[in-house]
Amino acid sequence: MPPRLNIVVPVKRVIDYAIKPRVNAAKNIVETNGVKFSLNPFCEIAVEEAVRLRESNKDLVESITLVSAGSAKAQDALRSGLAMGADKAALIECPGIDDSKLLSLEPLAVAKLLKAYVDKSGANLVIMGKQAIDDDANQTGQMLAGLLNWSQATNASKVDVAEDGTVSVTREVDGGSETLAAKLPMVITTDLRLNVPRYTKLQDIMKAKKKKTDKLSPADLGVDITPRLETVSLADPPKRVGGAKVDSVDSLISKLKEVGAI
Amino acid sequence: MRTTLRAVRAVSARRVGSLATAKPALRTAPFLASAAAGFRVEAATALLQSCGRRNYSAAVTKVVRPTAEMYPEIVRDARFGELTAADVEYFKSILPESAILQDDQDLSGYNIDSMRKYNGQSRLVLKPRTTEEVSKIMKHCGERKLAVVPQGGNTGLVGGSVPVFDEIVISLANMNKIRSFDEVSGIIVVDAGCILEATDSFLAEHGYIFPLDLGAKGSCHIGGNVATNAGGLRLLRYGSLHGSVLGVEAVMADGTVVNGLGKLRKDNTGYDIKQLFIGSEGTLGVITGVSVLCPKRSKVVNVAFFGLDSYEKVQQAFVKAKSELGEVLSAFEFMDRESQIQVARFSELRRPLDEQHNFYVLVETSGSNREHDDEKLQNYLEGLMESEIIDDGVVAQDETQLKNIWTWREGIPESLARTGGVYKYDVSIPLEDLYLMVEDCRARLIEKGYEIGTEASNIVSVVGYGHLGDGNLHLNVAVKSYDKAIEKVLEPWVYEWIQKRQGSISAEHGLGFAKRPFLKYSKDQSMINLMKQVKEIYDPNGIMNPYKYI
Numbered sequence: 001m002p003p004r005l006n007i008v009v010p011v012k013r014v015i016d017y018a019i020k021p022r023v024n025a026a027k028n029i030v031e032t033n034g035v036k037f038s039l040n041p042f043c044e045i046a047v048e049e050a051v052r053l054r055e056s057n058k059d060l061v062e063s064i065t066l067v068s069a070g071s072a073k074a075q076d077a078l079r080s081g082l083a084m085g086a087d088k089a090a091l092i093e094c095p096g097i098d099d100s101k102l103l104s105l106e107p108l109a110v111a112k113l114l115k116a117y118v119d120k121s122g123a124n125l126v127i128m129g130k131q132a133i134d135d136d137a138n139q140t141g142q143m144l145a146g147l148l149n150w151s152q153a154t155n156a157s158k159v160d161v162a163e164d165g166t167v168s169v170t171r172e173v174d175g176g177s178e179t180l181a182a183k184l185p186m187v188i189t190t191d192l193r194l195n196v197p198r199y200t201k202l203q204d205i206m207k208a209k210k211k212k213t214d215k216l217s218p219a220d221l222g223v224d225i226t227p228r229l230e231t232v233s234l235a236d237p238p239k240r241v242g243g244a245k246v247d248s249v250d251s252l253i254s255k256l257k258e259v260g261a262i
Numbered sequence: 263m264r265t266t267l268r269a270v271r272a273v274s275a276r277r278v279g280s281l282a283t284a285k286p287a288l289r290t291a292p293f294l295a296s297a298a299a300g301f302r303v304e305a306a307t308a309l310l311q312s313c314g315r316r317n318y319s320a321a322v323t324k325v326v327r328p329t330a331e332m333y334p335e336i337v338r339d340a341r342f343g344e345l346t347a348a349d350v351e352y353f354k355s356i357l358p359e360s361a362i363l364q365d366d367q368d369l370s371g372y373n374i375d376s377m378r379k380y381n382g383q384s385r386l387v388l389k390p391r392t393t394e395e396v397s398k399i400m401k402h403c404g405e406r407k408l409a410v411v412p413q414g415g416n417t418g419l420v421g422g423s424v425p426v427f428d429e430i431v432i433s434l435a436n437m438n439k440i441r442s443f444d445e446v447s448g449i450i451v452v453d454a455g456c457i458l459e460a461t462d463s464f465l466a467e468h469g470y471i472f473p474l475d476l477g478a479k480g481s482c483h484i485g486g487n488v489a490t491n492a493g494g495l496r497l498l499r500y501g502s503l504h505g506s507v508l509g510v511e512a513v514m515a516d517g518t519v520v521n522g523l524g525k526l527r528k529d530n531t532g533y534d535i536k537q538l539f540i541g542s543e544g545t546l547g548v549i550t551g552v553s554v555l556c557p558k559r560s561k562v563v564n565v566a567f568f569g570l571d572s573y574e575k576v577q578q579a580f581v582k583a584k585s586e587l588g589e590v591l592s593a594f595e596f597m598d599r600e601s602q603i604q605v606a607r608f609s610e611l612r613r614p615l616d617e618q619h620n621f622y623v624l625v626e627t628s629g630s631n632r633e634h635d636d637e638k639l640q641n642y643l644e645g646l647m648e649s650e651i652i653d654d655g656v657v658a659q660d661e662t663q664l665k666n667i668w669t670w671r672e673g674i675p676e677s678l679a680r681t682g683g684v685y686k687y688d689v690s691i692p693l694e695d696l697y698l699m700v701e702d703c704r705a706r707l708i709e710k711g712y713e714i715g716t717e718a719s720n721i722v723s724v725v726g727y728g729h730l731g732d733g734n735l736h737l738n739v740a741v742k743s744y745d746k747a748i749e750k751v752l753e754p755w756v757y758e759w760i761q762k763r764q765g766s767i768s769a770e771h772g773l774g775f776a777k778r779p780f781l782k783y784s785k786d787q788s789m790i791n792l793m794k795q796v797k798e799i800y801d802p803n804g805i806m807n808p809y810k811y812i
Contacts, residue, residue: 080659196612
């Protein structure tokens with residue numbers, strides 16, 4: 001019988017994946033006014049994986065706890081995760097952080113907050129998205145494992161927990177896949193291929209309303225979240241220039257020559 | 263068809279492009295093509311796009327027999343002139359060479375309809391770029407009594423946009439400019455050949471929405487939508503084109519240009535002639551331009567999808583939706599179990615509900631205040647759960663899920679068409695009897711000795727789905743191949759069934775060629791006589807889209 005898992009799943013509220021982000025007129029923040037926010041897709045996969053571990057073996061998982069750091073609105077991300085099947089949640093409300101300033105909550109600060117929270121919670125497994133699709137840092141998981149001094153397996157595409165408590169994680173690497181095995185405690189970060197998250201059922205949304213969310217502050221956890229980076233400028237990606245039609249092979253060749261392609 | 267496909271490709275390239283650039287994180291993830299979340303998005307896009315294309319590839323190898331051969335009772339009208347080299351020379355004098363198609367391969371896409379049921383024998387396709395060019399073409403055709411078929415995206419479902427014999431096809435594909443848009447009033451004036459989806463994307467950039475949306479949006483033209491009075495998914499919220507179209511510019515059979523491009527909401531000055539063109543299906547004139555009143559695009563859209571046990575409960579859910587969602591309700595679509603089984607056969611997407619249900623409903627709300635809408639939807643859904651009207655349900659948590667859920671409704675025609683052929687009935691029936699029609703249809707086929715859905719049977723599935731909010735049912739009989747014997751079992755039985763309940767034999771697809779003999783089941787003889795008189799006045803030689811319903 002493997003040790004019972006107490007899983008912490010850190011989640012983040014980000015601009016919806018299907019929405020095209022725009023830089024504001026002052027070129028200093030990504031426009032967030034009236035923009036739809038959702039649970040970060042990689043976090044969604046992490047929650048799904050935790051719930052699946054429980055579904056695959058009822059006795060294996062003792063608890064699934066979500067934790068999110070940010071503004072009070074991060075509650076939305078927690079609610080989505082609770083409706084997917086997590087048991088409880090914690091919201092680390094960071095003063096001075098709102099939607100437009102989400103990028104100033106940096107990976108190292110988040111990793112420190114998570115470390116303090118995980119230490120307190122007595123968890124033995126962290127499953128989290130490999131990156132948030134807003135800053136695309138792909139750092140928090142690794143930093144957290146380093147701070148906790150736990151084993152880490154990033155970019156997971158398959159997770160197995162053996163009888164003796166060894167966790168094997170298959171991860172996609174250039175040219176194939178690699179399987180890592182380690183004893184708990186451990187940090188796993190999720191890649192896209194790990195699973196397809198479920199749709200959230202109505203009864204689960206209703207049940208989620210009754211689940212508990214603890215509120216904490218960085219001060220409670222003894223972490224300083226002052227940004228260490230300065231955003232110098234923000235710019236939209238260059239606009240794609242439309243193509244043109246040519247009516248003969250000759251004109252195609254001359255066009256190609258014109259742009260120096262041949 | 264070549265042009266149509268090219269247009270679709272252009273649209274799809276753009277859409278994929280925007281998805282790929284939206285979030286670099288997902289694009290740079292390894293093995294994106296099949297990576298889980300990435301795959302969800304791509305599969306959804308692919309399915310949506312193929313819906314727009316209306317199953318062009320699935321049956322592409324199958325030869326479509328000429329309509330004239332399939333329907334020997336229809337004979338070519340001897341009054342019409344025959345196309346001569348001199349006619350073509352004349353057209354060459356007014357149009358550039360690229361706007362004149364005569365090659366067999368080029369023509370087939372314009373001769374064959376999107377259902378691949380009808381195949382005309384036109385020898386000439388003209389693609390004018392301006393209203394003036396259309397006028398010159400029609401003047402010549404009028405003088406020479408050459409019959410014509412105006413054609414938009416050729417996505418029609420009743421064979422109305424393709425020729426039967428040698429009618430000249432006038433394709434509006436090259437008239438695709440947005441003429442003007444007023445940001446204050448929301449009135450857009452477009453060329454008839456503007457593609458619906460492209461126009462809607464243009465409006466989206468300005469915060470507006472086209473009041474019409476339908477599965478073929480990636481290919482269909484607005485002129486064609488107006489000519490066929492298309493209904494679609496937004497009718498429940500924004501009403502029919504008879505209300506939102508403010509003006510029509512058309513070229514008559516003798517080349518006269520009718521300038522009715524009004525931009526007024528209120529205009530009580532005599533007969534509202536433009537209404538005649540809406541739903542005329544090309545039998546009165548060629549629509550070349552349209553002005554449309556567009557509503558503001560809703561900032562907040564929610565979608566829920568749920569499973570129900572009986573049609574009775576579907577109706578209860580609808581009544582509750584009207585009272586509890588009220589002004590934010592923007593779609594109420596229902597689907598039966600069979601239709602979802604068919605979509606699941608071809609979809610790579612996860613089904614929204616794990617267990618099977620007899621009926622499914624998709625509810626969409628559109629509003630301007632997220633908290634307000636969320637709360638309304640939440641209360642509505644909780645009420646449904648508590649009163650046990652629904653068995654199970656899900657709510658889209660993000661835009662990707664929202665789009666994916668829609669594919670379970672929009673993907674039905676596409677997945678049915680993949681089986682071979684589809685007998686489509688698009689009917690309006692009083693709500694309480696709506697689904698009875700599907701059950702009766704199954705019973706009738708079985709009674710006549712047909713098996714449904716077995717390995718050996720030609721009939722793959724009999725499904726019902728549609729815009730419940732509008733009392734509009736789509737009864738589809740999917741077959742491996744079209745069979746006259748099956749057609750005879752279904753028709754005119756279907757139409758008689760509808761007539762008994764004072765329904766309409768065509769709620770939104772129109773009549774075209776397919777429903778030509780059945781008009782009498784929905785319209786009284788005195789009405790048909792009036793329609794004929796109108797036709798006689800505007801098109802005395804009958805050259806506009808002949809052999810169709812009138």
